[in-house]
Amino acid sequence: MDPLPKSQIVAFEEQMEHFLPNHSVDCVILGYENQLLKVLLLKWKMYDAWCLPGGFIFKYEDMDKAAHRVLKERTGLDKIFLEQFHSFGKQKRAEHAASDEGRSIRESMSRLGFTKAETFKWFNTRFVTTGYFALVDIAKAQPQPDFLSAACEWKALNELPKLVLDHNEILEKAIHHLRLKINHVPLGVSLLPKKFTMQDLQKLYEAILGRPLERSNFQRKILKLEVLVRMEKLMSGAANKAPYLYSFDKKKYNHLIKAGIGF
Amino acid sequence: MDPLPKSQIVAFEEQMEHFLPNHSVDCVILGYENQLLKVLLLKWKMYDAWCLPGGFIFKYEDMDKAAHRVLKERTGLDKIFLEQFHSFGKQKRAEHAASDEGRSIRESMSRLGFTKAETFKWFNTRFVTTGYFALVDIAKAQPQPDFLSAACEWKALNELPKLVLDHNEILEKAIHHLRLKINHVPLGVSLLPKKFTMQDLQKLYEAILGRPLERSNFQRKILKLEVLVRMEKLMSGAANKAPYLYSFDKKKYNHLIKAGIGF
DNA sequence: TCTTATTGTATTCTTTTGACACAATAAAAT
DNA sequence: ATTTTATTGTGTCAAAAGAATACAATAAGA
Numbered sequence: 001m002d003p004l005p006k007s008q009i010v011a012f013e014e015q016m017e018h019f020l021p022n023h024s025v026d027c028v029i030l031g032y033e034n035q036l037l038k039v040l041l042l043k044w045k046m047y048d049a050w051c052l053p054g055g056f057i058f059k060y061e062d063m064d065k066a067a068h069r070v071l072k073e074r075t076g077l078d079k080i081f082l083e084q085f086h087s088f089g090k091q092k093r094a095e096h097a098a099s100d101e102g103r104s105i106r107e108s109m110s111r112l113g114f115t116k117a118e119t120f121k122w123f124n125t126r127f128v129t130t131g132y133f134a135l136v137d138i139a140k141a142q143p144q145p146d147f148l149s150a151a152c153e154w155k156a157l158n159e160l161p162k163l164v165l166d167h168n169e170i171l172e173k174a175i176h177h178l179r180l181k182i183n184h185v186p187l188g189v190s191l192l193p194k195k196f197t198m199q200d201l202q203k204l205y206e207a208i209l210g211r212p213l214e215r216s217n218f219q220r221k222i223l224k225l226e227v228l229v230r231m232e233k234l235m236s237g238a239a240n241k242a243p244y245l246y247s248f249d250k251k252k253y254n255h256l257i258k259a260g261i262g263f
Numbered sequence: 264m265d266p267l268p269k270s271q272i273v274a275f276e277e278q279m280e281h282f283l284p285n286h287s288v289d290c291v292i293l294g295y296e297n298q299l300l301k302v303l304l305l306k307w308k309m310y311d312a313w314c315l316p317g318g319f320i321f322k323y324e325d326m327d328k329a330a331h332r333v334l335k336e337r338t339g340l341d342k343i344f345l346e347q348f349h350s351f352g353k354q355k356r357a358e359h360a361a362s363d364e365g366r367s368i369r370e371s372m373s374r375l376g377f378t379k380a381e382t383f384k385w386f387n388t389r390f391v392t393t394g395y396f397a398l399v400d401i402a403k404a405q406p407q408p409d410f411l412s413a414a415c416e417w418k419a420l421n422e423l424p425k426l427v428l429d430h431n432e433i434l435e436k437a438i439h440h441l442r443l444k445i446n447h448v449p450l451g452v453s454l455l456p457k458k459f460t461m462q463d464l465q466k467l468y469e470a471i472l473g474r475p476l477e478r479s480n481f482q483r484k485i486l487k488l489e490v491l492v493r494m495e496k497l498m499s500g501a502a503n504k505a506p507y508l509y510s511f512d513k514k515k516y517n518h519l520i521k522a523g524i525g526f
Numbered sequence: 527t528c529t530t531a532t533t534g535t536a537t538t539c540t541t542t543t544g545a546c547a548c549a550a551t552a553a554a555a556t
Numbered sequence: 557a558t559t560t561t562a563t564t565g566t567g568t569c570a571a572a573a574g575a576a577t578a579c580a581a582t583a584a585g586a
Contacts, residue, residue, distance in 0.1 A: 020285050020389065020391070021284055021285055022283050022284055022285055022286060023285060023286060023352075023391050057352065057391075059354075059389065060354055061354060062352060062353045062354050063350070063352020063353070063391060064352065064353075066352075084349065084350065086347065087326070087347065087350040087393050089286075089320065089325060089326020089327065089329075089393065090325045090326070090327075091322075091323060091324060091325050126283065126322065128283070128286050128320075128326060128391075128393075130350050130352065130391075197533095198533085198534090199532090199533090214574095214575070214576075214577095215532095215533085216533095216534080216535075216536090216576090216577085216578095217574070217575065217576080219533090219534075219535090220535085220574095221573095221574090233583095235583075235584095236583090237583085237584075238531075238532075238583075238584075239529090239530060239531060239532090239583065239584040239585050239586095240530070240531040240532040240533075240582070240583060240584075241531080241532050241533045241534080241581065241582040241583060242532090242533080242582075242583060242584095243532080243533060243534090244533090244534085460564095461564085461565090462563085462564090477543095477544065477545070477546095478563095478564085479545090479546085479547095479564090479565080479566075479567090480543070480544060480545080482564090482565075482566090483543095483566085484542095484543090496552095498552075498553095499552090500552085500553075501552075501553070501554095501562075501563075502552065502553040502554045502555090502560090502561060502562065502563090503551070503552060503553075503561070503562040503563040503564075504550065504551040504552060504562080504563050504564045504565080505551075505552055505553095505563090505564080506563080506564060506565090507564090507565085
């Protein structure tokens with residue numbers, strides 16, 4: 001763990017004065033790749049632990065805006081479906097979390113080159129955090145660690161590392177929220193590339209819901225929503241009938257959002 | 264607007280030091296009376312405006328606990344269904360709200376007898392607030408104003424006064440949340456007395472959903488859930504067939520919560 | 527040409543929903 | 557004592573939605 005460049009520390013400490021104290025935002029940024037749901041995580045420099053990408057809210061900034069800023073900074077993505085799902089306000093959010101292996105936050109921060117008492121205090125006070133979730137096309141995102149992180153990577157939901165603080169709980173709540181939400185929002189839009197097969201879409205729904213769906217009934221239900229446009233066939237080279245490609249018809253989102261899909 | 268007793272001001276200012284800055288909770292406490300949904304509101308002493316019962320979070324207190332404390336202090340009720348639904352984090356939450364008719368908060372606070380600069384500052388800084396909603400039996404609640412309020416009353420949702428800050432928006436969001444939630448939770452439990460007729464329950468659902476439901480289909484749907492126990496008949500004295508009374512079977516909640524009801 | 531795996535669609539049966547019908551009944555009116 | 561009235565519990569029936577299965581069509585390999 002090398003010390004940070006002095007300039008980064010100074011820059012942060014200058015910003016810090018403009019942050020709203022005691023409140024943060026955390027983003028559960030989900031993507032879909034190789035038939036797996038993945039979440040974007042940061043690896044701390046402080047010690048060996050992963051966390052959700054998060055940030056603080058400027059005093060002059062709307063909270064939603066802060067969440068969008070975090071999303072943009074970690075992925076480069078803009079104008080994305082991003083929704084608040086829950087705020088986490090336990091006094092001791094750190095309890096039952098990944099341990100820091102004996103090292104105090106203070107010690108780790110010293111190693112990174114932090115010196116100001118206010119900065120130590122900032123990271124040791126209680127924060128209420130508001131969770132947001134986003135669904136993004138992994139191919140379009142460009143993961144970017146922040147100055148406190150050594151890595152920013154997609155991790156499959158089925159083999160997650162231990163996360164700091166209550167971030168595992170936050171992530172679980174986000175997934176739960178997503179499973180409810182999938183009945184009301186055309187989620188495929190954000191998670192899949194522009195053109196996709198019916199099988200792609202079904203696998204995505206299965207990944208989100210965590211259970212298999214019946215193929216022909218799934219196809220019938222989705223098509224009846226009339227939000228997909230059938231494109232050319234996909235000649236995959238496999239020894240079987242070629243599936244059609246579909247894309248979403250953006251004009252028809254609204255009626256779908258109102259009506260809802262039920263699986 | 265008479266000045267407050269000095270002791271109340273001192274007591275608040277002593278508490279204030281122990282509050283988590285920049286964050287509050289607001290409770291949308293709903294009740295049901297005369298076939299109307301009602302919400303518990305406080306009338307400010309500061310100036311002529313109503314607000315949702317709210318409060319601050321102690322530094323040593325979980326946020327959920329703070330919301331329960333507010334509920335208890337305003338209604339005397341304990342161990343009630345109370346759920347977070349959204350956090351409101353706009354920088355200028357006060358915009359588009361009920362005006363203070365030209366008087367500044369500072370001036371009104373002076374009249375009430377506040378003097379400390381920190382207290383003025385407290386009420387003038389930005390707060391993120393987390394909204395909770397509760398469903399209570401009006402007959403059991405005992406509305407109790409706090410020291411900054413002149414009144415604490417149930418107001419029917421269809422004839423609401425203008426509320427301070429963004430409290431109208433908070434209330435709307437709570438109702439929206441409730442309408443979604445009613446499909447998954449046996450809400451009648453909290454809003455109705457122990458024994459009720461099928462008509463009572465239907466009227467409640469209609470009040471929440473804001474639309475009429477077909478009587479016989481409603482009855483069939485509710486009964487099939489198998490969460491009601493049929494009790495004795497209610498001899499109301501009306502010139503017609505007497506309806507049965509029902510009560511909720513607490514043992515069967517869980518399966519209902521999982522399965523959900525759809526109207 | 528035959529085989530194989532997958533796809534698009536149809537069929538069948540069951541369940542759910544919405545609209546309406548109707549007998550049962552508590553008490554008031556006659 | 558009988559009729560009337562309003563409301564309740566239950567039944568029916570057609571339409572819609574859902575689950576399970578069947579089957580022909582088809583791209584490419586054998």
